[in-house]
Amino acid sequence: MSTTRLLLLQKLSRSLLSNRKVATNAVGLANRTCASAPQTAFPTTFRPIRAFSTEAVSDEKPSGYHSIIRDSEKAVGESDKHEFQAETRMLLDIVARSLYSDKEVFVRELVSNASDALEKFRYTIHTAGEGEKDFTEQDRALEIHIGTNKQDRVLSIQDTGIGMTKEELIANLGTIARSGSKHFLEQVKEKGTTTENAQNIIGQFGVGFYSAFMVADRVDVYTKSSKTDSIGYKWTSDGSGNFEIQEAENVRVGTKIVIHLKADCREFSDEDRIREVIRKYSNFVGSPIYLNGKQANQIQPIWLMEPKDVTQDQHNEFYRFVGNTFDTPRFTLHYKTDVPLSIRALLYFPEGKPGLFEMSRDSDVGVALYTRKVLIQSKTENLLPKWLRFIKGVVDSEDIPLNLSRELLQNSALIRKLRTVLTNRVLRFLHDRSTKDPENYDKFYKDYGLFLKEGIVTSQEPNEKEEIAKLLRFETSKQEDKRISLPEYCNQQQEGQKDIYYLAAPNRTLAEASPYYESLKKKGIEVLFCYEAYDELVLMQLGQFLGKNLVSVEKEMRRSEKSEESADQLIEGSLLKTQIDELIPWIKQKLTGKVTNVKTTTKLDSHPCVVTVEEMAAARHFIKTQSHNMSEENRYALLQPQLEINPKHPIVKKLFKLTQSDPELAELLAKQLFSNAMVGAGLVDDPRMLLTSMNELLEKVLDKH
Numbered sequence: 001m002s003t004t005r006l007l008l009l010q011k012l013s014r015s016l017l018s019n020r021k022v023a024t025n026a027v028g029l030a031n032r033t034c035a036s037a038p039q040t041a042f043p044t045t046f047r048p049i050r051a052f053s054t055e056a057v058s059d060e061k062p063s064g065y066h067s068i069i070r071d072s073e074k075a076v077g078e079s080d081k082h083e084f085q086a087e088t089r090m091l092l093d094i095v096a097r098s099l100y101s102d103k104e105v106f107v108r109e110l111v112s113n114a115s116d117a118l119e120k121f122r123y124t125i126h127t128a129g130e131g132e133k134d135f136t137e138q139d140r141a142l143e144i145h146i147g148t149n150k151q152d153r154v155l156s157i158q159d160t161g162i163g164m165t166k167e168e169l170i171a172n173l174g175t176i177a178r179s180g181s182k183h184f185l186e187q188v189k190e191k192g193t194t195t196e197n198a199q200n201i202i203g204q205f206g207v208g209f210y211s212a213f214m215v216a217d218r219v220d221v222y223t224k225s226s227k228t229d230s231i232g233y234k235w236t237s238d239g240s241g242n243f244e245i246q247e248a249e250n251v252r253v254g255t256k257i258v259i260h261l262k263a264d265c266r267e268f269s270d271e272d273r274i275r276e277v278i279r280k281y282s283n284f285v286g287s288p289i290y291l292n293g294k295q296a297n298q299i300q301p302i303w304l305m306e307p308k309d310v311t312q313d314q315h316n317e318f319y320r321f322v323g324n325t326f327d328t329p330r331f332t333l334h335y336k337t338d339v340p341l342s343i344r345a346l347l348y349f350p351e352g353k354p355g356l357f358e359m360s361r362d363s364d365v366g367v368a369l370y371t372r373k374v375l376i377q378s379k380t381e382n383l384l385p386k387w388l389r390f391i392k393g394v395v396d397s398e399d400i401p402l403n404l405s406r407e408l409l410q411n412s413a414l415i416r417k418l419r420t421v422l423t424n425r426v427l428r429f430l431h432d433r434s435t436k437d438p439e440n441y442d443k444f445y446k447d448y449g450l451f452l453k454e455g456i457v458t459s460q461e462p463n464e465k466e467e468i469a470k471l472l473r474f475e476t477s478k479q480e481d482k483r484i485s486l487p488e489y490c491n492q493q494q495e496g497q498k499d500i501y502y503l504a505a506p507n508r509t510l511a512e513a514s515p516y517y518e519s520l521k522k523k524g525i526e527v528l529f530c531y532e533a534y535d536e537l538v539l540m541q542l543g544q545f546l547g548k549n550l551v552s553v554e555k556e557m558r559r560s561e562k563s564e565e566s567a568d569q570l571i572e573g574s575l576l577k578t579q580i581d582e583l584i585p586w587i588k589q590k591l592t593g594k595v596t597n598v599k600t601t602t603k604l605d606s607h608p609c610v611v612t613v614e615e616m617a618a619a620r621h622f623i624k625t626q627s628h629n630m631s632e633e634n635r636y637a638l639l640q641p642q643l644e645i646n647p648k649h650p651i652v653k654k655l656f657k658l659t660q661s662d663p664e665l666a667e668l669l670a671k672q673l674f675s676n677a678m679v680g681a682g683l684v685d686d687p688r689m690l691l692t693s694m695n696e697l698l699e700k701v702l703d704k705h
């Protein structure tokens with residue numbers, strides 16, 4: 001077979017193997033609620049007076065109701081007009097024209113800022129010395145409140161965090177180049193203090209706040225710094241070129257952002273819509289979020305907890321949430337590392353068998369990416385390779401910035417690095433399961449082995465291919481009830497055996513009866529039996545394992561025998577060399593257009609002949625999937641079968657005699673032997689095609705009686 005044709009077949013099989021399209025439903029990830037919720041106690045000082053929301057103005061408040069949002073803030077005195085920095089104006093212009101593909105993410109940005117402000121306050125309180133506690137309401141509850149007002153098309157987001165002074169307002173909400181959070185972190189570094197609180201400060205980029213202008217006609221910010229004796233301010237802008245600052249009364253310590261929504265963005269003044277967005281992006285924000293007085297975020301970020309502190313029930317609940325599923329996890333990989341990247345990962349392997357849509361390569365990878373508890377993307381492409389799409393869970397990495405565009409994220413070198421680290425960890429984990437919990441690993445392999453095989457075929461990394469290959473399991477000619485791994489096979493190889501042999505067959509009975517396996521069986525060489533679809537293609541793709549060639553028994557059969565020339569004369573009961581020299585050209589002539597070569601073999605015992613082709617696995621796959629509309633002539637031209645005959649077999653000897661005495665019957669017999677060998681090789685799509693010629697042969701034979 002020419003190299004080009006061989007490559008063509010291999011390529012064909014590979015693309016078929018990797019492009020199986022079964023269904024294309026995407027798995028929804030993070031839109032489900034969970035039953036149990038950690039309730040945060042709130043202080044009596046914050047008893048609700050009147051809800052901001054039109055949905056919650058009724059006097060009867062549900063139990064657990066808690067809101068601090070009032071619309072009592074009032075701007076007073078002169079207003080200062082300021083111009084946005086030139087870059088800010090440019091950015092506002094871009095943001096207003098929707099840099100983000102989904103407008104709803106502005107909620108995430110503002111909630112993230114609010115959470116950030118709470119973390120800053122927490123940190124400052126924790127790190128300040130006793131005498132330095134220069135803050136008002138130090139012991140206030142740290143919370144985020146969101147109010148929706150459909151009637152007035154207003155959305156408010158208020159936090160009880162660090163707040164801003166007038167100077168901070170101008171610097172933070174007037175410029176972009178300077179990120180307040182970055183500045184704060186720099187101060188933390190200067191102080192030389194690193195605590196968990198400092199690490200928790202979310203936000204490394206400087207455009208989050210401005211995303212509000214994607215949906216707003218006007219944004220008002222009421223803020224009061226938590227420093228003692230601070231006064232309240234109102235900041236207001238329509239996002240064009242200017243903003244105004246005024247003193248304000250009745251402003252609570254912290255920040256309240258009031259968004260006057262554009263007419264076509266009224267959906268964001270709807271409570272249900274906002275709840276949906278919070279659950280999607282901010283459910284794991286560290287502080288409680290109240291939406292119109294009801295707590296809206298429910299689940300603790302359990303991936304940040306110590307693995308030993310998370311109960312199985314918590315895992316089950318969280319898995320169902322992130323996986324949007326109803327089963328329980330089969331394996332759980334919960335780990336953290338800081339080298340080479342900061343990673344907190346909680347990955348689940350489903351108990352249930354893969355659904356049809358998961359089989360499809362079009363389905364999404366089920367792992368969400370967070371940075372410091374803030375969701376960046378729920379189904380993050382490229383975070384894990386496609387073949388690991390059945391894994392559900394969360395990866396939180398402080399090294400990933402809360403970024404502007406998802407497109408940017410997808411092509412990021414950081415994500416690629418993260419993927420390599422995660423993939424290696426998953427492989428190590430599975431390897432560990434296979435040795436420590438072989439029974440459950442075998443079950444996993446039965447259900448998800450196909451994904452591993454896809455990994456071998458699609459991975460571009462030779463090392464990774466080999467690591468995945470270590471996870472494969474096979475029955476062998478010597479192991480009937482147990483599947484073994486490739487390393488185990490290598491360990492128990494006969495001395496001097498250089499290759500790893502495999503044989504594809506639908507079941508054990510057919511594998512053991514295979515003519516291709518006869519000679520290896522005689523020599524006592526162990527052969528891997530591949531019963532499952534794609535096994536042989538995967539091994540063919542793999543090519544080598546631990547420096548040993550993976551060789552199909554058919555290929556071994558085709559390899560030239562050293563003593564071939566003299567074999568026929570040495571073996572008792574065989575046709576003589578002169579007879580063979582007559583028979584072979586005769587067969588070749590009768591099978592013109594079907595075989596490229598005819599030769600003798602000493603590797604057969606009980607079978608009269610076999611057909612060999614260069615790459616049997618690819619050829620078989622081709623016949624099964626691609627050859628239906630091909631003419632017989634083209635099919636043989638592509639396969640280029642070689643017929644190998646056993647010169648000591650009674651049928652072959654009889655065939656030789658018939659060539660002399662009854663050439664017509666001999667021709668029918670030769671053709672039938674070839675057809676049978678093609679069936680035996682799995683190269684005949686539908687064996688019914690042989691019936692006519694078989695009946696013709698029978699008729700001819702029976703005529704003689």
Ligand SMILES: Nc1ncnc2c1ncn2[C@@H]1O[C@H](COP(=O)(O)OP(=O)(O)OP(=O)(O)O)[C@@H](O)[C@H]1O
Nearest residue numbers: 113117172179180181203204205206207208209255
């Ligand atoms: N709710 C708030 N409370 C206190 N300060 C705030 C609040 N929202 C914004 N700020 C200040 O305004 C700055 C600019 O906010 P912006 O969202 O534009 O950038 P960032 O939060 O620093 O970065 P990013 O949100 O892109 O990660 C913040 O760094 C912070 O100092």
